[in-house]
Amino acid sequence: MPCPRTVLLCASLDPEWTGRRRELIQAHVAACPVCAAELRAIRAMTAGLKALPDPGGSPDVSRAWHPAPAGRRKAPASFGDAVRSWLGWLPAAMAVTASLAAGIGLADWSWPGGPPVRPEAPMARLDAFGPVPPGGLCAAAGLCGTPKENT
Amino acid sequence: MDAEAELEDDRQAVRASAGDARAYAWLVARHQGAVYRYLVRLTQAPEIARELTQDTFLHAYQAIRTWRPEARFRTWLFRIAHNLALDHLRRAGRVRMEPLESGMDVPDPAPGPDGRLETAQKVRQLEQALAAIAPAHREILLLREIEDMSYEDIARTLNLNLGTVRSRIARARAALLAVLRA
Numbered sequence: 001m002p003c004p005r006t007v008l009l010c011a012s013l014d015p016e017w018t019g020r021r022r023e024l025i026q027a028h029v030a031a032c033p034v035c036a037a038e039l040r041a042i043r044a045m046t047a048g049l050k051a052l053p054d055p056g057g058s059p060d061v062s063r064a065w066h067p068a069p070a071g072r073r074k075a076p077a078s079f080g081d082a083v084r085s086w087l088g089w090l091p092a093a094m095a096v097t098a099s100l101a102a103g104i105g106l107a108d109w110s111w112p113g114g115p116p117v118r119p120e121a122p123m124a125r126l127d128a129f130g131p132v133p134p135g136g137l138c139a140a141a142g143l144c145g146t147p148k149e150n151t
Numbered sequence: 152m153d154a155e156a157e158l159e160d161d162r163q164a165v166r167a168s169a170g171d172a173r174a175y176a177w178l179v180a181r182h183q184g185a186v187y188r189y190l191v192r193l194t195q196a197p198e199i200a201r202e203l204t205q206d207t208f209l210h211a212y213q214a215i216r217t218w219r220p221e222a223r224f225r226t227w228l229f230r231i232a233h234n235l236a237l238d239h240l241r242r243a244g245r246v247r248m249e250p251l252e253s254g255m256d257v258p259d260p261a262p263g264p265d266g267r268l269e270t271a272q273k274v275r276q277l278e279q280a281l282a283a284i285a286p287a288h289r290e291i292l293l294l295r296e297i298e299d300m301s302y303e304d305i306a307r308t309l310n311l312n313l314g315t316v317r318s319r320i321a322r323a324r325a326a327l328l329a330v331l332r333a
Binding site for chain 1: 176179180183187188191192197201204205208263273274276277279280292296297299302317318320321322324325326327329
């Protein structure tokens with residue numbers, strides 16, 4: 001038998017690879033130092049692969065799925081779950097809104113029998129800046145158009 | 152991974168599929184290292200591998216109710232990881248290459264009597280050779296030699312038939328050897 005190709009030598013390593021062809025190759029390797037060396041090199045290579053150290057930097061994904069101490073799941077929730085969880089707060093939110101609205105309404109309510117509401121301060125207070133000087137004196141009749149001057 | 156570990160995996164997966172968050176957290180903690188290890192070597196990009204690892208467990212969480220005990224949880228999980236990585240590689244077209252040496256736990260450089268490739272230099276050579284072969288060869292070698300998957304599990308993970316798995320593993324080994332000798 002001529003020397004088998006490296007692919008066949010590689011295939012002969014696996015126990016799953018059975019049959020007459022494997023026996024032929026094994027018999028050839030036992031008699032051929034070149035193929036025996038080739039097979040040793042393949043075995044050393046596969047052993048080296050099995051012994052490769054783990055690459056560093058593996059992420060800790062398991063943390064995302066560890067249940068919280070209270071038993072609540074920390075896994076990513078669906079949109080529906082999120083909406084349902086927010087709906088739980090709806091009665092409390094409605095109560096807060098109602099109490100705020102009642103407070104604003106009561107502030108504007110005028111109670112019967114209460115003190116009369118005084119009208120807004122008249123803008124006439126700004127007369128201090130009018131044309132009549134303090135003391136009500138007017139330099140000439142007609143200049144100051146207020147009743148006081150006309151008397 | 153031994154039979155008892157696989158059985159425990161499937162027990163936790165049954166609980167997780169029934170809505171048990173603790174069971175799912177247990178599964179994540181158990182497999183996150185292996186999923187990241189596979190993805191970082193497949194993509195050769197640690198940052199992308201971290202994102203894909205998170206996406207894998209998010210997708211698995213969303214689909215855990217569809218998981219059936221007929222499929223091994225680990226195989227099912229690696230299939231999700233593989234599909235996400237494949238999508239990424241197709242979208243990106245080309246993945247930025249980053250050195251894997253940083254942060255790596257390099258073993259004792261003293262050579263052992265069993266002839267294993269234990270020196271830091273040999274580890275580097277192997278990592279570089281893995282990065283240099285075709286992604287289809289790389290992924291199948293990672294699953295077979297590093298994750299120690301059976302041919303059947305590899306076939307389910309990569310959606311291939313058994314004959315293709317056998318021949319691809321042999322070709323991938325030959326390709327890696329050729330790169331190491333180049």
